[in-house]
Amino acid sequence: MKxxxxxxxxxxxxxxxxxxxxxxxxxVGLLSGKDVKKSEVHGMAQRGGSVVSQVRVGNKVxxxxxxxxxxxxxxxxxxxxxxxxxxxxAPDGIAMVNDQxxxxxxxxxxxxxxxxxxxxKLRSTFSKLELVPALDMARELGNVRAxxxxxxxxxxxxxxxxxxxxxxxxxxxxxxxxxxxxxxxYEIGRAAATPVPA
Amino acid sequence: MxxxxxxxxxxxxxxxxxxxxxxxGVEVASAYPGTPSTEILENVSKFPEIYCEWAVNxxxxxxxxxxxxxAGSRSLTAMKHVGLNVAMDPLMTFAYLGANGxxxxxxxxxxxxxxxxxxxxNRNVAKFAKIPMLEPSDSQECYDMVQAxxxxxxxxxxxxxxxxxxxVSHSSGxxxxxxxxxxxxxxxxxxxxxxxxxxxxxxxxxxxxxxDEKLAGLAEYSEHSPMQKLEPGNGKVGIITSxxxxxxxxxxxxxASILKLGMTFPIPKNMIRDFAASVEKLYVIEEGDxxxxxxxxxxxxxxxxxxxxxxIGELSPDRITRLAAEVNNQEPLKPAQAIGDLPARPPVxxxxxxxxxxxxxxxxxxxxxxxxxxxxSLGTFAPLSAMDTIVCMGASxxxxxxxxxxxxxxxxxxxxxxxTFFHSGITGLLNxxxxxxxxxxxxxxxxxxxxTGHQDNPGTGRTLMGKETVETRVEDIAKGxxxxxxxxxxxxxxxxxxxVLKEELDSDEPSVVVAKRPCxxxxxIKVTRQFDVDSEACKACGACxxxxxxxLEVADSEDTDSKRRKAxxxxxxxxxxxxxxxxxxxxxxxxxxx
Numbered sequence: 083m084k085x086x087x088x089x090x091x092x093x094x095x096x097x098x099x100x101x102x103x104x105x106x107x108x109x110v111g112l113l114s115g116k117d118v119k120k121s122e123v124h125g126m127a128q129r130g131g132s133v134v135s136q137v138r139v140g141n142k143v144x145x146x147x148x149x150x151x152x153x154x155x156x157x158x159x160x161x162x163x164x165x166x167x168x169x170x171x172a173p174d175g176i177a178m179v180n181d182q183x184x185x186x187x188x189x190x191x192x193x194x195x196x197x198x199x200x201x202x203k204l205r206s207t208f209s210k211l212e213l214v215p216a217l218d219m220a221r222e223l224g225n226v227r228a229x230x231x232x233x234x235x236x237x238x239x240x241x242x243x244x245x246x247x248x249x250x251x252x253x254x255x256x257x258x259x260x261x262x263x264x265x266x267x268y269e270i271g272r273a274a275a276t277p278v279p280a
Numbered sequence: 281m282x283x284x285x286x287x288x289x290x291x292x293x294x295x296x297x298x299x300x301x302x303x304x305g306v307e308v309a310s311a312y313p314g315t316p317s318t319e320i321l322e323n324v325s326k327f328p329e330i331y332c333e334w335a336v337n338x339x340x341x342x343x344x345x346x347x348x349x350x351a352g353s354r355s356l357t358a359m360k361h362v363g364l365n366v367a368m369d370p371l372m373t374f375a376y377l378g379a380n381g382x383x384x385x386x387x388x389x390x391x392x393x394x395x396x397x398x399x400x401x402n403r404n405v406a407k408f409a410k411i412p413m414l415e416p417s418d419s420q421e422c423y424d425m426v427q428a429x430x431x432x433x434x435x436x437x438x439x440x441x442x443x444x445x446x447x448v449s450h451s452s453g454x455x456x457x458x459x460x461x462x463x464x465x466x467x468x469x470x471x472x473x474x475x476x477x478x479x480x481x482x483x484x485x486x487x488x489x490x491x492d493e494k495l496a497g498l499a500e501y502s503e504h505s506p507m508q509k510l511e512p513g514n515g516k517v518g519i520i521t522s523x524x525x526x527x528x529x530x531x532x533x534x535x536a537s538i539l540k541l542g543m544t545f546p547i548p549k550n551m552i553r554d555f556a557a558s559v560e561k562l563y564v565i566e567e568g569d570x571x572x573x574x575x576x577x578x579x580x581x582x583x584x585x586x587x588x589x590x591x592i593g594e595l596s597p598d599r600i601t602r603l604a605a606e607v608n609n610q611e612p613l614k615p616a617q618a619i620g621d622l623p624a625r626p627p628v629x630x631x632x633x634x635x636x637x638x639x640x641x642x643x644x645x646x647x648x649x650x651x652x653x654x655x656x657s658l659g660t661f662a663p664l665s666a667m668d669t670i671v672c673m674g675a676s677x678x679x680x681x682x683x684x685x686x687x688x689x690x691x692x693x694x695x696x697x698x699x700t701f702f703h704s705g706i707t708g709l710l711n712x713x714x715x716x717x718x719x720x721x722x723x724x725x726x727x728x729x730x731x732t733g734h735q736d737n738p739g740t741g742r743t744l745m746g747k748e749t750v751e752t753r754v755e756d757i758a759k760g761x762x763x764x765x766x767x768x769x770x771x772x773x774x775x776x777x778x779x780v781l782k783e784e785l786d787s788d789e790p791s792v793v794v795a796k797r798p799c800x801x802x803x804x805i806k807v808t809r810q811f812d813v814d815s816e817a818c819k820a821c822g823a824c825x826x827x828x829x830x831x832l833e834v835a836d837s838e839d840t841d842s843k844r845r846k847a848x849x850x851x852x853x854x855x856x857x858x859x860x861x862x863x864x865x866x867x868x869x870x871x872x873x874x
Binding site for chain 1: 288290394395418446447450451452453454524526527528530531596597598601613615616617618619621622623624625626627628630662663825828830832833834845850
């Protein structure tokens with residue numbers, strides 16, 4: 083990774099659980115003895131808007147914000163959001179995109195058009211694209227809300243951090259009654275990940 | 281894997297402030313919610329040792345903690361930047377009176393207006409009110425500086441302003457909680473001395489002199505405070521900065537000498553003079569107003585002015601990197617361009633939101649609507665398009681009265697939420713009653729403070745500490761103020777909503793309409809029924825889409841005659857409120873049994 087700071091941007095739609103995913107990432111950094119900073123903006127997010135959260139891990143991190151074009155890994159929980167924040171990504175960065183489409187009210191009410199051939203657009207936009215069927219996998223587990231931790235599992239393959247640390251971070255942050263589900267979500271995400279060459 | 285000491289935690293700036301308040305021995309905390317400050321009190325409430333409360337507004341919150349300070353207790357109040365406008369009156373004079381128990385005022389500013397109506401820079405308040413100010417730049421400093429602020433407050437007998445911004449309050453970082461143990465409670469008590477607590481002119485004139493003496497002492501303290509950090513560099517470029525701007529500057533100017541100010545009022549003039557003399561070119565990097573810059577220029581120190589302006593909006597690594605390119609005579613990097621032409625994803629009123637019915641009716645009634653601060657500001661936009669003005673908390677009522685008295689004519693309604701009504705709507709309503717107004721005030725009473733994340737308020741029957749309390753009713757207040765026409769409606773019932781609003785808008789007396797329905801998001805209401813569109817019966821007239829409900833979508837199938845696309849309902853989103861059924865003229869929307 084460039085410099086000595088790893089920059090990860092998480093983007094999605096309010097309610098998709100990007101917040102928990104970014105908290106798990108931060109905790110992984112803390113457990114690995116690194117400095118960590120995370121930035122997000124609260125407010126209107128619950129009302130169906132775009133959500134962005136940024137996590138930076140390194141020996142010493144100053145800015146909680148990642149400069150445009152310096153994200154190493156873009157974790158997108160929704161396809162159009164991946165495109166919306168494509169410029170965040172560094173030229174050699176990796177885009178991990180959850181295979182899910184959520185139409186905003188501007189489209190459902192006919193004020194704007196939903197883009198055609200999203201997968202094609204994703205492929206032409208990102209040179210290193212990993213499309214993760216996280217929604218389907220979470221559905222198989224019986225809880226669509228586990229999408230975020232499936233994505234964390236897929237991400238874990240890209241980083242040189244051992245399995246136990248990820249499990250410890252998830253255990254620390256997930257409510258006990260959802261722990262088993264989320265550990266499974268992490269496992270299937272990790273098992274299914276086919277990292278593109280970095 | 282390295283083991284990490286358990287005294288390290290990842291905390292947001294706001295969480296760190298709460299932990300610091302506990303470690304610093306705060307006994308009383310009072311605040312009104314407001315982004316980006318809300319989580320401070322929410323997290324303070326996790327420490328049962330601290331008495332904490334949601335005040336009805338920021339002014340009251342400030343007055344409560346002043347009372348606690350009179351009593352010798354350490355206290356804290358927190359608010360968003362515009363909230364401090366509401367609380368300025370007690371603060372300005374308490375600066376004269378001075379603190380007994382340590383008292384810290386937190387102003388969480390919102391540069392870039394992520395969730396605010398302006399981006400006022402409240403650093404100016406410290407200078408204006410003549411009180412010391414600390415500016416943390418990350419979570420660790422939030423934790424440390426709250427404790428420092430409480431100490432300074434007691435040592436210099438003054439309230440202390442702790443000023444954060446959205447990026448400090450809502451960013452997280454590692455905080456070392458080594459000193460995290462409850463200090464002994466203050467053993468101070470209220471001691472009667474009217475020369476220090478009653479600012480009648482006789483005493484206030486003396487207080488004014490003492491205030492400047494305190495400031496002189498604070499200026500001396502500022503020179504030697506460990507919160508002022510000098511990071512030597514190559515001496516060519518020198519940067520004076522504070523708060524989050526420091527973090528961006530440190531990364532963009534790795535070789536520069538940096539003077540990072542943690543205490544930004546009073547500024548350490550000698551330190552600044554020495555620093556300026558030690559570097560070839562001096563820059564000031566600050567977000568918002570030229571607050572430091574003007575004070576440094578007034579000292580006769582030369583500051584190099586870059587071409588790139590930092591004045592408007594939020595700073596970012598991108599802006600400071602461009603600045604660095606200019607300073608270092610480098611070609612600026614071309615910023616990557618966002619892909620255009622993607623469908624916008626604006627925030628919208630939730631499916632089943634109880635505000636929707638009122639806005640739908642006001643739009644149909646062609647009312648001029650003065651609005652207010654809350655989720656319902658979303659009623660401004662199409663297709664509801666039913667809000668004309670927004671100024672500040674509670675302003676809708678006075679604004680409506682003013683429009684009426686200026687003979688605007690037509691139907692005029694003020695719309696505000698229950699929490700906003702309790703915050704600062706009551707006095708405006710009393711003004712209308714007293715001055716023979718005729719406005720219609722619609723209170724969207726969803727029994728919570730929804731916008732900031734569902735905090736309790738006087739209408740919820742619960743306190744911040746989880747105790748049951750009186751559940752104040754808006755309609756009782758209205759009647760108590762002398763409003764004769766008080767109506768309570770169910771905003772899910774569109775006919776009733778339309779008829780009542782029409783009657784009240786057309787009456788020549790003041791009236792209050794309370795639209796009552798709990799917030800769907802906050803009350804976590806169980807969905808007991810849902811609706812679907814019968815595609816055969818749907819004539820694609822689009823009437824239901826005028827509700828702007830996210831659950832109502834344009835379907836792929838077309839109406840054969842009009843070639844317009846029919847409607848459908850998204851079962852993931854539908855809460856079963858039933859408003860769409862009432863607007864469909866073709867009975868095409870049917871209930872589905874769950």
